[in-house]
Amino acid sequence: MRETRVISSVPLSVLLTVIFAATGGYSLLRWASLRAGVAGHHGDRVAELSHLVMSVAMIAMVWAYGGPAGNVAQIVLFTVLAGYFLARLPVGRRGARLGGCPAPGFHLLMCASMVWMVAAMPLLMGGMPTGSAGGHMHGMPMGGADSAGQDGQPPAPTPAWAVVVTVAVSVALLAAAGYWLRRAVRTPARPEVPVGAEVQVDAEVPALIGGGEVRPAEPPARSARRAPSRVPAALTPRRDAVCHLAMSVGMAAMCLAML
Amino acid sequence: MSDITASSTTSGTVSSNGSSTSSSTSSSTGLAPGALIDPDDLGLTETSLPTGSKVRTWWWRELRPLLLRVHFYAGLFVGPFLLVSALTGLLYTTTPQLEQLVHRDQLHVTAPAGAAALPLSQQINAASAVLPEGSISEIRPPIGPDGTTRVVFNAPGVPDGYFRTVFVDPYTAQVRDTLTTYGQWLPVRAWFDELHRTLFLGNVGRVYSELSASWLWVLTLSGLVIWVARRRRTRRLRRLLTPRLRGTGRGRLRSWHGAVGVWAAVGFLFLSATGLTWSQFAGNNVDTLRGALQWTTPSVHTTISASVLPDPPKGAELAEQAERALAVARAHGLTDPVRIAPPTKPGRAWVVIQVKRSWPEKQDSMAIDPTTGTVVDQLRFADWPLAAKLARWGVDAHMGLLFGLPSQIALAALAIGLICMITWGYRMWWLRRPTRLAESPRAGESPRALAPPGRRWSGLGAIALLGAVAVGVGLFLPVFGASLLVFLLIDAIRTEFASARA
Numbered sequence: 001m002r003e004t005r006v007i008s009s010v011p012l013s014v015l016l017t018v019i020f021a022a023t024g025g026y027s028l029l030r031w032a033s034l035r036a037g038v039a040g041h042h043g044d045r046v047a048e049l050s051h052l053v054m055s056v057a058m059i060a061m062v063w064a065y066g067g068p069a070g071n072v073a074q075i076v077l078f079t080v081l082a083g084y085f086l087a088r089l090p091v092g093r094r095g096a097r098l099g100g101c102p103a104p105g106f107h108l109l110m111c112a113s114m115v116w117m118v119a120a121m122p123l124l125m126g127g128m129p130t131g132s133a134g135g136h137m138h139g140m141p142m143g144g145a146d147s148a149g150q151d152g153q154p155p156a157p158t159p160a161w162a163v164v165v166t167v168a169v170s171v172a173l174l175a176a177a178g179y180w181l182r183r184a185v186r187t188p189a190r191p192e193v194p195v196g197a198e199v200q201v202d203a204e205v206p207a208l209i210g211g212g213e214v215r216p217a218e219p220p221a222r223s224a225r226r227a228p229s230r231v232p233a234a235l236t237p238r239r240d241a242v243c244h245l246a247m248s249v250g251m252a253a254m255c256l257a258m259l
Numbered sequence: 260m261s262d263i264t265a266s267s268t269t270s271g272t273v274s275s276n277g278s279s280t281s282s283s284t285s286s287s288t289g290l291a292p293g294a295l296i297d298p299d300d301l302g303l304t305e306t307s308l309p310t311g312s313k314v315r316t317w318w319w320r321e322l323r324p325l326l327l328r329v330h331f332y333a334g335l336f337v338g339p340f341l342l343v344s345a346l347t348g349l350l351y352t353t354t355p356q357l358e359q360l361v362h363r364d365q366l367h368v369t370a371p372a373g374a375a376a377l378p379l380s381q382q383i384n385a386a387s388a389v390l391p392e393g394s395i396s397e398i399r400p401p402i403g404p405d406g407t408t409r410v411v412f413n414a415p416g417v418p419d420g421y422f423r424t425v426f427v428d429p430y431t432a433q434v435r436d437t438l439t440t441y442g443q444w445l446p447v448r449a450w451f452d453e454l455h456r457t458l459f460l461g462n463v464g465r466v467y468s469e470l471s472a473s474w475l476w477v478l479t480l481s482g483l484v485i486w487v488a489r490r491r492r493t494r495r496l497r498r499l500l501t502p503r504l505r506g507t508g509r510g511r512l513r514s515w516h517g518a519v520g521v522w523a524a525v526g527f528l529f530l531s532a533t534g535l536t537w538s539q540f541a542g543n544n545v546d547t548l549r550g551a552l553q554w555t556t557p558s559v560h561t562t563i564s565a566s567v568l569p570d571p572p573k574g575a576e577l578a579e580q581a582e583r584a585l586a587v588a589r590a591h592g593l594t595d596p597v598r599i600a601p602p603t604k605p606g607r608a609w610v611v612i613q614v615k616r617s618w619p620e621k622q623d624s625m626a627i628d629p630t631t632g633t634v635v636d637q638l639r640f641a642d643w644p645l646a647a648k649l650a651r652w653g654v655d656a657h658m659g660l661l662f663g664l665p666s667q668i669a670l671a672a673l674a675i676g677l678i679c680m681i682t683w684g685y686r687m688w689w690l691r692r693p694t695r696l697a698e699s700p701r702a703g704e705s706p707r708a709l710a711p712p713g714r715r716w717s718g719l720g721a722i723a724l725l726g727a728v729a730v731g732v733g734l735f736l737p738v739f740g741a742s743l744l745v746f747l748l749i750d751a752i753r754t755e756f757a758s759a760r761a
Contacts, residue, residue: 032723045751084752231719
């Protein structure tokens with residue numbers, strides 16, 4: 001269990017928790033709709049899972065829940081996810097039209113930011129580990145955390161390069177937030193697939209396990225069509241953009257709070 | 260709720276394939292010829308049960324397929340880890356007798372007729388002479404007239420958590436042997452203990468046992484729900500609780516898998532819960548939770564209120580104080596078996612603790628100031644909080660100590676049951692593998708109708724509900740959460756790349 005929090009202000013922590021809980025909940029619904037084959041528009045399960053995990057990880061970071069092993073696991077996980085989104089980059093918009101990840105570049109940025117935040121936290125927070133050994137805040141622009149050193153020791157200075165990288169990451173996240181704000185405003189409120197229209201059930205997912213064979217997707221029978229229910233119909237591109245916007249702003253806030 | 264209703268309605272058409280095939284299941288393909296199979300065994304009869312309350316329909320149409328999927332995949336992937344845990348646990352159940360057999364020379368002496376045991380201080384001095392570089396951690400006087408005195412040392416070069424224990428004949432003060440021990444366990448039991456906990460892989464190995472403990476309750480609960488809620492037209496209770504003795508093939512295997520699982524479910528849940536309390540990551544969260552709820556095991560206060568705080572004793576002084584502390588404890592009603600722990604800091608008292616871990620447990624403890632012969636503090640097991648008592652009983656039951664041989668037999672039966680269930684589970688999967696289905700006369704039918712549980716539809720509501728539960732549980736049981744996430748990510752990445760190729 002970490003002993004110090006990135007943000008000492010409880011109201012701000014609660015606000016960020018609400019934001020990340022909302023983004024996590026939305027991602028869970030998006031992933032579940034894709035998994036259940038009732039998503040009314042394109043999506044990428046990996047992106048939704050990464051959003052979900054990222055939201056949970058950010059809440060854990062807000063409340064200083066976790067430890068050194070959790071940090072290592074996060075770095076490995078988000079590095080792998082960053083590799084996936086990097087591999088999806090060439091597909092780009094064509095992939096999105098075909099039902100792939102709608103914004104691999106953005107998701108790559110988010111994963112890289114997570115890796116940086118988790119890895120650089122000891123550096124940014126006065127050279128003190130944030131694991132069980134405890135630590136303290138180097139600065140408190142976002143929450144007014146205690147800047148006194150542990151055991152009366154003066155805080156170790158944060159390397160300038162680490163500050164520069166953190167600022168750059170924050171700026172990139174804020175720029176992404178601007179992009180998603182624009183998307184949220186410009187995207188029509190109505191879903192791509194109107195509520196009430198027939199939506200084909202997604203093709204059967206190739207099973208991971210099945211005697212070593214990946215069964216080709218079964219063409220959905222005509223009778224196997226489902227009318228979208230309210231939940232998947234509510235997962236509109238505009239709300240996707242708002243979710244991305246909230247995630248970007250929240251992460252930028254956490255990033256800046258570490259300085 | 261409208262979502263649930265909509266999904267339920269629509270999935271009825273999906274499973275119409277199942278309806279059409281259920282009548283032909285007696286010629287079950289992918290199964291042994293002539294097998295006594297009914298549609299229940301193939302999990303296809305749900306297609307004829309779309310009626311009922313919304314909750315029932317939702318359960319049958321959406322949640323049940325998802326639970327089947329979870330049970331299927333979790334069993335497939337965690338099975339090897341559970342198998343290792345069960346095998347090593349089965350071996351561990353034999354260790355009380357094995358320890359007595361292998362280490363009988365260290366544990367027992369022949370008591371001379373009419374002879375009395377020498378003073379404890381003399382025995383401790385004899386032990387210290389053998390291990391001068393060590394510092395005494397605790398002393399365990401003999402339990403019976405034929406037992407040896409154990410003097411336990413912290414010694415250099417001993418692995419973390421291990422000690423050097425000197426066994427002293429209480430009648431002659433002769434050292435019988437010196438062994439490296441793990442807590443109170445002698446080498447043979449310590450070896451099996453380490454095998455069961457870590458496979459001799461240190462902290463990395465602890466992840467294996469945590470993975471087993473983290474998934475055992477998931478498999479147990481999902482399997483129990485699936486099996487109990489299974490539709491049975493006749494002899495419901497009998498088919499729930501007893502395996503099918505006749506017939507061949509997957510249906511019979513499933514009846515054994517299910518019936519044994521029902522009988523063993525409580526035991527599996529108990530082993531999972533108690534196992535998690537020892538685990539590396541979930542164990543920390545359990546400790547934190549217990550601390551927050553004030554469920555921690557209490558301990559006596561050892562601070563001595565004196566103007567001059569004595570330093571921790573050493574050498575002959577330590578031996579004399581140990582003897583005095585034991586005498587004071589016995590005078591105040593603390594009965595054997597006990598262990599005596601010296602103070603580790605200045606101004607602290609000796610602690611004498613009962614160590615009987617079989618029913619009825621003796622866990623009373625006393626803090627004793629040996630210079631004045633006064634009891635600084637005492638704590639009776641009867642006064643422990645209920646949660647702390649339950650934790651003590653749980654740990655001792657998991658280790659087969661609480662009820663002696665009956666405990667060991669019950670644990671061995673659970674281990675054998677788990678081994679059998681895993682074997683039957685894999686056998687069932689093998690009998691229904693997709694390649695075999697593809698060769699069958701039913702190959703022309705809808706793959707979904709023939710699909711194993713992992714291929715059927717689940718509703719959004721069911722997936723989101725279990726997903727939310729998994730997030731919460733995954734935070735408390737990190738190895739469970741991480742392993743589930745890895746599986747879902749691999750599945751998602753494969754799916755996305757497969758979609759891109761298509």
